[in-house]
Amino acid sequence: xxxxxxxxxxxxxxxxxxxxxxxxxxxxxxxxxxxxxxxxxxxxxxxxxxxxxxxxxxxxxxxxxxxxxxxxxxxxxxxxxxxxxxxxxxxxxxxxxxxxxxxxxxxxxxxxxxxxxxxxxxxxxxxxxxxxxxxxxxxxxxxxxxxxxxxxxxxxxxxxxxxxxxxxxxxxxxxxxxxxxxxxxxxxxxxxxxxxxxxxxxxxxxxxxxxxxxxxxxxxxxxxxxxxxxxxxxxxxxxxxxxxxxxxxxxxxxxxxxxxxxxxxxxxxxxxxxxxxxxxxxxxxxxxxxxxxxxxxxxxxxxxxxxxxxxxxxxxxxxxxxxxxxxxxxxxxxxxxxxxxxxxxxxxxxxxxxxxxxxxxxxxxxxxxxxxxxxxxxxxxxxxxxxxxxxxxxxxxxxx
Numbered sequence: 001x002x003x004x005x006x007x008x009x010x011x012x013x014x015x016x017x018x019x020x021x022x023x024x025x026x027x028x029x030x031x032x033x034x035x036x037x038x039x040x041x042x043x044x045x046x047x048x049x050x051x052x053x054x055x056x057x058x059x060x061x062x063x064x065x066x067x068x069x070x071x072x073x074x075x076x077x078x079x080x081x082x083x084x085x086x087x088x089x090x091x092x093x094x095x096x097x098x099x100x101x102x103x104x105x106x107x108x109x110x111x112x113x114x115x116x117x118x119x120x121x122x123x124x125x126x127x128x129x130x131x132x133x134x135x136x137x138x139x140x141x142x143x144x145x146x147x148x149x150x151x152x153x154x155x156x157x158x159x160x161x162x163x164x165x166x167x168x169x170x171x172x173x174x175x176x177x178x179x180x181x182x183x184x185x186x187x188x189x190x191x192x193x194x195x196x197x198x199x200x201x202x203x204x205x206x207x208x209x210x211x212x213x214x215x216x217x218x219x220x221x222x223x224x225x226x227x228x229x230x231x232x233x234x235x236x237x238x239x240x241x242x243x244x245x246x247x248x249x250x251x252x253x254x255x256x257x258x259x260x261x262x263x264x265x266x267x268x269x270x271x272x273x274x275x276x277x278x279x280x281x282x283x284x285x286x287x288x289x290x291x292x293x294x295x296x297x298x299x300x301x302x303x304x305x306x307x308x309x310x311x312x313x314x315x316x317x318x319x320x321x322x323x324x325x326x327x328x329x330x331x332x333x334x335x336x337x338x339x340x341x342x343x344x345x346x347x348x349x350x351x352x353x354x355x356x357x358x359x360x361x362x363x364x365x366x367x368x369x370x371x372x373x374x375x376x377x378x379x380x381x382x383x384x385x386x387x388x389x390x391x392x393x394x395x396x397x398x399x400x
Contacts (some may be wrong), residue, residue, distance in 0.1 A: 004046040005053045007068030012041065012075060015136055032107075036100045037129040041079040043095070048074040048205045051340070055209025058333040059219070063212045066146040070154065070208050073140035077158070077200065080133035081165060087126040088173060095251070101126035134162075146212055153211050161204045168195025175263045183271050184263035190232060193265075197238075198231020222327035226320050230341060233316030236309050237348040239264040243297060244306065249351040258296050259288045265312065266305045275303035313348075317341050 016038045023031035049071030056067045083100050086092075092102030105122030113121065141154050172192050175184045206223040241250050242257035243266060257264065261284025270279055282288060282296040300306050324337045 004049060005068065005071060007064060008046065008049040008053065008071040008075065011068050011072035011140070015072060015076070015140065016041070019132075019136075032104075033125060033129050033132065036103050036125065037079065037083070037133055039103075040083055040094075040100050040129070041075065041133070046071075046075050048078055048201060051202070051205035052209040052212075054336050055206050055223070055333060056213045057209075058336045059210055059213035059215050059330060060332075061209070061213030063146055066144040067209060067212045069140050069144040070212060073137040073144075073158075074205055074208065076133045076137040076140065077161075077204075080130040080137065081200065083126050083130040083133065085169070087123050087130070088169065092122065099126070100129045144212075150211055150214070154208060157204065157207055157211070161200050164195045164199040168192050168199070172196060172263075176260075184268055186265055186268040189263060189265045189268045193232045193235035194228055197235040198228045202231035202234070203227030216328070218328050219330075222323070222329060226323055226327070226329075226337060229316045229320035229323065230337070230344070233313045233320065233341075234344050236265055236313035236316065237344065239266055240306065240309055240313070241348060241351050243300065245351045246353050249353075255288060255290070255293050258283050258293050259286050260284070265309045266300055269308045270300055270303055270305040273303035273305070275299045279303075317345065 016034075019034040019038070020031065023034055052071045052074060053067050056063065061067065082094070086094060086099045086101055092098060092105060098106055101122035103122070104125035105118040108118035108121040109115070138155070138158065141158055142151060144151060144154070146154070168191075171188070174180060175188060175192070180188075203224050204227075206227045207220050210220045210223055239257075239262075242252070242262065242264070243254060245252075245254055247254050256262075261267070267279075267283060270276055279296060279299045282292050282299075285292070288296070321338060321341055324334045329337070
């Protein structure tokens with residue numbers, strides 16, 4: 001499915017409304033914080049809840065109310081991570097509008113605060129809003145009304161996910177600040193992709209849906225492996241979009257990653273080639289213009305970095321499909337995973353203006369899988385204008 005399941009939307013609305021009820025007791029500071037958090041949680045494809053529900057349904061689950069609550073929890077967890085990520089990155093804007101930190105910083109400036117004071121206030125609000133979203137997510141899982149052993153398993157899964165994602169976030173910051181004493185390697189870039197993207201955007205929804213469906217342990221374990229493969233493949237494609245993507249389709253600048261010198265698999269490979277001395281003077285330049293960005297892209301293509309990352313992404317996604325065929329995965333769930341991988345590939349191919357790899361799929365054969373953010377409900381002809389893909393919604397690193 002490409003729309004948010006109705007039950008998930010209802011649960012999110014209920015949680016957000018209850019937060020406003022608290023504001024009546026706690027006062028205007030809480031109301032402003034909660035309203036900014038509610039705005040941050042809106043929009044997007046709500047991909048993770050959709051994937052959890054699709055997995056639960058494909059496995060024959062009958063816990064519709066429970067999976068709706070857990071799906072809402074996954075969306076609030078995503079919101080918490082995104083809000084905290086913006087604080088860590090020092091970003092005040094997301095999707096072209098002020099984020100939580102930016103909203104509170106602007107309010108402080110409106111009251112006459114200087115820039116450092118306004119930034120401090122905005123960052124404090126971002127941290128606190130993310131904390132509120134995180135605790136709300138945990139509460140939803142704890143009170144999802146599934147049998148007690150399943151709730152305990154879900155809470156263990158959620159805890160493991162938060163620990164892994166925090167580890168990946170810190171590693172990402174460490175590598176970005178060049179504190180390791182060496183340039184980021186390809187293995188390190190892949191590890192960050194796994195911990196920051198694959199674990200919470202793919203493994204968690206797949207396994208949560210399976211747990212609520214009462215799936216056998218071997219199926220849940222297999223979905224962890226599949227989620228890692230799909231998530232890393234997804235992130236590698238997102239890295240390509242950050243440099244080579246069509247901005248009208250991705251909805252984000254193709255200069256940002258180059259200006260930041262973002263330590264992706266692209267740059268990790270390029271560092272091992274003779275092109276690196278020329279590239280080194282371009283990437284990481286905050287004033288990089290479109291002309292020099294074009295030079296950098298040409299060098300990344302010429303040294304084989306683009307092809308290498310594309311092949312690595314394809315390998316991860318193909319391994320996921322092959323594993324789904326041989327693991328103890330029911331046919332209905334295999335169709336969900338197959339369509340998920342196909343949608344990821346289609347969205348990337350369209351945003352890269354590469355129609356050669358876009359599938360031609362009869363909509364009548366598609367399973368009700370959750371589409372990744374920005375994936376069209378039906379195959380889209382590459383020549384037609386498209387809405388911004390928002391492909392990176394599943395990736396904290398790429399969603400900046």
